[in-house]
Amino acid sequence: MIDLHGITKRHGTLTALDNVDLHFGPGLVALLGRNGAGKSTLLSLMAGLALETSGVLELENRSLGRRRSALRAAVTLLPQDLSLDPRATAAELVDYLLRLRGRSVHRVAEMFELFGLGTVARRPLGELSGGTRQRVGLAYACAADTPILLLDEPTQGLDPWERLTLMRHLAEAGSTKTIVCSTHILSDAEQIASRLVVLHDGRVAFDGSAEKLIAAAPPLYELRCEHHDLASLREQGTIVRVARDEHGHYTVRWTPGDDRPPPGTAVEPTLQDAYLALHPGP
Numbered sequence: 001m002i003d004l005h006g007i008t009k010r011h012g013t014l015t016a017l018d019n020v021d022l023h024f025g026p027g028l029v030a031l032l033g034r035n036g037a038g039k040s041t042l043l044s045l046m047a048g049l050a051l052e053t054s055g056v057l058e059l060e061n062r063s064l065g066r067r068r069s070a071l072r073a074a075v076t077l078l079p080q081d082l083s084l085d086p087r088a089t090a091a092e093l094v095d096y097l098l099r100l101r102g103r104s105v106h107r108v109a110e111m112f113e114l115f116g117l118g119t120v121a122r123r124p125l126g127e128l129s130g131g132t133r134q135r136v137g138l139a140y141a142c143a144a145d146t147p148i149l150l151l152d153e154p155t156q157g158l159d160p161w162e163r164l165t166l167m168r169h170l171a172e173a174g175s176t177k178t179i180v181c182s183t184h185i186l187s188d189a190e191q192i193a194s195r196l197v198v199l200h201d202g203r204v205a206f207d208g209s210a211e212k213l214i215a216a217a218p219p220l221y222e223l224r225c226e227h228h229d230l231a232s233l234r235e236q237g238t239i240v241r242v243a244r245d246e247h248g249h250y251t252v253r254w255t256p257g258d259d260r261p262p263p264g265t266a267v268e269p270t271l272q273d274a275y276l277a278l279h280p281g282p
């Protein structure tokens with residue numbers, strides 16, 4: 001169990017996390033947010049790899065102060081890019097990382113099997129595809145078997161079958177462990193996690209279930225229009241989705257900025273609509 005109370009992290013004048021309050025108990029949480037929202041910063045703080053500028057971090061209800069050793073023992077972080085020596089074999093790397101942290105290696109074979117790595121265990125990492133290297137990292141993170149597992153975009157580079165295997169494993173592991181998994185893939189988030197945390201500009205913009213996020217979405221309307229109508233719709237509200245058909249006509253989902261009767265038909269938002277409406281793009 002990890003608790004963050006008023007956590008702020010600054011890099012010089014840039015505030016990467018701004019007064020963040022979050023509680024993570026057992027279960028799987030998907031961490032969402034645009035590029036630069038603060039997801040990796042949050043994960044590295046929770047893994048004890050960085051120190052907060054202010055605020056209090058608690059592990060099992062105990063304030064950590066400036067000490068991070070308890071956190072490092074309890075948490076495994078799989079970063080976005082695990083730096084790998086291309087000459088080491090997959091098995092050597094996982095063995096090395098686990099021993100370095102004083103973790104048992106007894107689950108390695110099981111995890112290699114789970115992630116379909118049996119045939120590549122003895123091959124140098126430099127010869128493996130990006131998705132396979134990602135699976136090696138996942139095998140390490142899962143074999144470490146710590147009560148808290150933090151995964152920074154773990155499904156990146158995985159094919160649909162590998163993603164399914166990972167999601168199944170995480171769903172199972174989430175029944176006893178605390179797992180926080182950052183992702184840009186909403187369908188993955190919705191599938192694996194009962195709780196979504198959305199960061200925006202270093203702040204918690206949403207914390208709850210996918211159903212709650214959809215229910216909190218503003219009224220949404222859909223209409224068909226031409227290209228020259230888009231600028232005026234943008235002025236009147238927020239466009240969350242635009243699709244162009246083969247004849248050059250547009251179907252727009254948008255949320256009006258005022259109470260005037262909007263053009264278009266009211267539609268039920270999807271998770272993606274609700275997410276995009278939460279922090280509209282440029």
Ligand SMILES: Nc1ncnc2c1ncn2[C@@H]1O[C@H](COP(=O)(O)OP(=O)(O)OP(=O)(O)O)[C@@H](O)[C@H]1O
Nearest residue numbers: 011014015016033034035036037038039040041042
């Ligand atoms: N070491 C650092 N020095 C300076 N700024 C940093 C540092 N690390 C992160 N930042 C900045 O902090 C902000 C949050 O970055 P972070 O990597 O946490 O975002 P993210 O949500 O993980 O993004 P992405 O989805 O692109 O991985 C960004 O503006 C980033 O440029």
